[in-house]
Amino acid sequence: MARYNIATIEGDGIGPEVAQSTITVLKEALGSDTLHFEMLDGGADHYQKSGEVLPEDTFTACRDMHAILHGAAGMPGITYPDGTEVGNDLHLRLRFRLDLYANMRPIKLLKGVRSPLRDHDGGSIDYVIVRENTEGLYASRGGGIVMRDEVATDTLVMTRKGIERVARFSYELARQRNGALRDGKPRVTICDKANILRSYAYFRAVCNEVGVNYPDVETDYAYADAMTVHQIKRPDFYDVIVTENMFGDIISDLGAATVGGMGVSPSAELGDNHGLFQGAHGSAPDIAGQDLASPVATLLSACLMLNWLSTCHNDPQLAQAAGRIEAAVNTVLEKGEVVPTDLGGTARCSAFTKAVCEAMV
Incomplete structure (x- = not known):
């Protein structure tokens, strides 16, 4: 053994x-x-x-x-x-x-746990947020600048390698699951702010390049602000959500709240x-x-x-x-x-x- x-x-x-x-x-x-x-x-x-x-x-x-x-x-x-x-x-x-680049946060409503969402009972919410874990805004931790106690800056960092591997992880994960609860379709939702910032437009573009290799998995898109609404209004639509580090931190906590709170929220930080x-x-x-x-x-x-x-x-x-x-x-x-x-x-x-x-x- x-x-x-x-x-x-x-x-x-x-x-x-x-x-x-x-x-x-x-x-x-x-x-x-x-x-x-x-x-x-x-x-x-x-x-x-x-x-x-x-x-x-x-x-x-x-x-x-x-x-x-x-x-x-x-x-x-x-x-x-x-x-x-x-x-x-x-x-x-x-x-x-x-190099634990993929932070996997399952959002699953367990039987016997009451959701604050009135139309959802145990088993009716089941999706996974995959948070890019080594880049994004949090890559600046310890490296930000405060000048003359008047100006503070942190830099958001994204690389092709970092985006490709977390996107590939997310599409592979969608293949292993049973699809979204609403329609049974394997789906990866790319969560970003591609409408505002070039860094997030780049994140989306590279994720799309990876997604082409997974024709059996549907690709979906949501801006981060809209995602906070969708997680409340239609959580059963989602299967796997992939997003940048800080956005993943925020929306995974919101997702946890919909299934009973942080006390029932597991996480796995994975590398190769x-x-x-x-x-x-x-x-x-x-x-x-x-x-x-x-x-x-x-x-x-x-x-x-x-x-x-x-x-x-x-x-x-x-x-x-x-x-x-x-x-x-x-x-x-x-x-x-x-x-x-x-x-x-x-x-x-x-x-x-x-x-x-x-x-x-």
């Missing part, structure tokens, strides 16, 4: 709780021998103690192991001299140093050789250490990790385990007896973890 080494950074706030919950469920699904979790330092608290948000030995382990599982990072008041948050820098450094998996939520320091955190987002991120590892290593047992975990999460939420606090229930993290383990078949 194959064995996989998982670089595990619990991080800050609720990070240790949701990470430990996920490890418990993964061991229940696969036994104790398939996955080995190497616990590593990193995050805002570690920075405050050591001056390092991502120690070099942690980075080396993340680079050399099969996958990275992360809890959460960031703490209020722990910032760099320029005012930017330390915690976010943990996964940003991993993102850029490991590495993958980082974490819930899309923050570290929620106000509830840290109280057993109140919801582990749902991290559990679902672990499912993405198992599916990715299954594909990379041609190991179907991992995909089967991912399916069992996701089904168990749905079962527990649909029964409505053990519901996390962020979804209106009273269940503690430990209780939800136990319920998921018991629901697995």
